[in-house]
Amino acid sequence: MNQEILRVEGLRKRFPGVLALDGVDLELRTGEVHVLLGENGAGKSTLIKMLSGAYHPDEGRIVLDGRPVEIRTAGDAQRLGIATIYQEFNLVPDLTVGENLSLGRPPRRFGFVDVKAMHRKAKELLDRVGLDVDPRTRIGSLGIARMQMVEIAKALALDARVLIMDEPTAVLTTSEVEKLFAIVRQLRDQGVAVVFITHHLEEIAQIGDTVTVLRDGRSVAEVPANTPENELVRLMVGRPIDQQYPRAAEEPGQALLKVEGLTRRGAFEDVSFEVRAGEVVGLAGLVGAGRTEVARAIFGADRYDSGQVEVDGRRLRPGDIDGAMAAGLGLVPEDRKGQGLLLGADIAENLGLVTLGRATHAGFVDRAGQRTAAAKVAGQLGVRMSGLGQEVRTLSGGNQQKVVIGKWLLADVSVLILDEPTRGIDVGAKVEIYQLINSLTASGHAVLMISSDLPEVIGMSDRVLVMARGRLVGELPADEATQDAVMALAVAEVEGTRVQ
Ligand SMILES: Nc1ncnc2c1ncn2[C@@H]1O[C@H](COP(=O)(O)OP(=O)(O)OP(=O)(O)O)[C@@H](O)[C@H]1O
Ligand SMILES: [Mg+2]
Structure with a gap:
């Protein structure tokens, strides 16, 4: 049985005009991929932003290794071993891939940034995610899928115990998703607790172990990842969906x-x-x-x-x-x-x-x-x-x-x-x-x-x-x-x- 590493209890968060989280519970275990599922606006990103120090909860608590913790800044999260890949990229478009991968902590020699060492380290990280780009490439010139792979490489650099991924596959195609899943499985087998957010239901059984369903800011269910898709849909939307692709073809004109x-x-x-x-x-x-x-x-x-x-x-x-x-x-x-x-x-x-x-x-x-x-x-x-x-x-x-x-x-x-x-x-x-x-x-x-x-x-x-x-x-x-x-x-x- 995998051990509990992090627990969230009764988290609440209000923004002007919205109660984004209305009492959320979540339990993360080592060596497990925990999927967060919910409609657009259900509160998934808000929840993980409280684990990464981007937001602070109004109520509720976060317990790590059995002890309540305060996560006030991104630095706090990093020290506690929590790394996050955000839904909206956090890369700096005008810097190179290498610079982005070492942001804040570039290797130094005699007080200067050691560019060679920086690129060597970057290359190692890029190899881990199977991305073949030169570390000197400007981020802004990469396509969105490759940017996402850089973002993932950046999180791997932190060697975290809890790795949170907010829709990492949204911009990837099949072959990249396969690469990503191989990395996620490897980390999971090393005992990392992974939080995985996706709107692609077929990915849940492939990569997940457990699913927590959020609806209107509340956690409404924790179910195994092999739960049938239509049941997952019913839990997240509140009703079944009969026809996913309702195309009604027309007689084409000019x-x-x-x-x-x-x-x-x-x-x-x-x-x-x-x-x-x-x-x-x-x-x-x-x-x-x-x-x-x-x-x-x-x-x-x-x-x-x-x-x-x-x-x-x-x-x-x-x-x-x-x-x-x-x-x-x-x-x-x-x-x-x-x-x-x-x-x-x-x-x-x-x-x-x-x-x-x-x-x-x-x-x-x-x-x-x-x-x-x-x-x-x-x-x-x-x-x-x-x-x-x-x-x-x-x-x-x-x-x-x-x-x-x-x-x-x-x-x-x-x-x-x-x-x-x-x-x-x-x-x-x-x-x-x-x-x-x-x-x-x-x-x-x-x-x-x-x-x-x-x-x-x-x-x-x-x-x-x-x-x-x-x-x-x-x-x-x-x-x-x-x-x-x-x-x-x-x-x-x-x-x-x-x-x-
Ligand atoms: N900084 C903010 N100020 C005001 N409202 C916010 C803020 N951040 C989030 N919200 C609101 O909180 C609610 C939950 O948003 P959240 O981003 O957590 O949803 P989500 O489950 O991640 O959705 P998606 O699947 O679309 O990414 C939304 O109604 C959103 O508009
Ligand atoms: Mg989101």
Whole structure:
């Protein structure tokens, strides 16, 4: 029997307008992976922030090795052997990988930072997570999945007894998840107590031992990790979910998005496809296949060397976002924190970001109209908030993502590109988003959906395009798009040559 290492008793935490935690109990044991499960806004991140010293509880206590402890700062947590990988990255984009991995404690020689030693140490940590990047690379230039692997390497450097991971797999694809799980199992077998938060239910039985379910700030159950998924859903949502992918296909109309021969040397080559009115087209592939790069180029966020893009019959100029938006194109980016939101502004302002230009009445901004529309879309998406005036920074991760999507739903574009739209979204809220995608296509819009979640991209697309190494390598109609068929295409080219 594994030994108790840390216990949380009756934790309460109130923020202005929200009781985030309303009496939470949790027991962590050595050599166990403990999954925290709950809807967006249930209180998972708030709970772990009290173990990492980021927040202090209003009531309740934390007991470590049988003794109550005060965790007031990140330093306290570190001294007690508690390391945390946050849901929102804590890396410094302008520093290198090596600098980020040694932050606060770089090795020194004669009073100077010993860069060689720093890079050697960084390389060791990167090897442990199987990440092949040069420690001199700037963090900001890595994709989001590789940033996450750096974040994990950083936590490993602390040799903690309790390792907390807040949605580490949200931005990873299958092969990286496998690497991560191997590391987690190894740490668990060495006696580390791991806390693991995820919205991917299938991961729970794979990696977990025990699950604590949080609902509305309360711990409502502790069950074994092999509990059937529908039972876990019932515990977390309070009701069963009948249909996870409610795609209602439409008869497709004219092509609204036409991409021809799109090429950027070193990134993608000769990408051509169309998305028609009423269609959801999925874009699948492994991380690094070039999907996000293509989406950004189409939208004008990045340039391309040759090829062309047409929206609703209008040819777009490369690198011209304003022109793309004026033609009726929208992009929900994968990196919501970096590109999707004004964190310091409130929910209403963020939802109005795209529409602001249009919501004018005789030259005045129609604030009342904007607010009504914002309230409606926030309601449809079930954004958990104290009100439209809540700062987006203080929303839970999943609820921030809902705001990014809501912003573009309000914009009423004719072609919407969604890059990993349900990353970090709970199972119940995902269905709401899928229903909104259905209503977009029912009213004649076109949707291009990039997703690394295979069941999702298969379940919600009418056609699936597969990318590998910067090229489109195949197309599957919905009824032939099985996970095996998509994966077979996605990895087939891996032995081939990289686009130059
Ligand atoms: N600093 C803060 N100020 C105000 N409210 C906050 C703050 N931090 C969290 N909250 C609120 O506390 C509640 C719980 O949020 P928390 O981030 O713990 O949810 P979560 O379970 O991690 O959700 P997700 O799955 O979306 O990450 C939410 O209603 C959130 O808006
Ligand atoms: Mg969270």
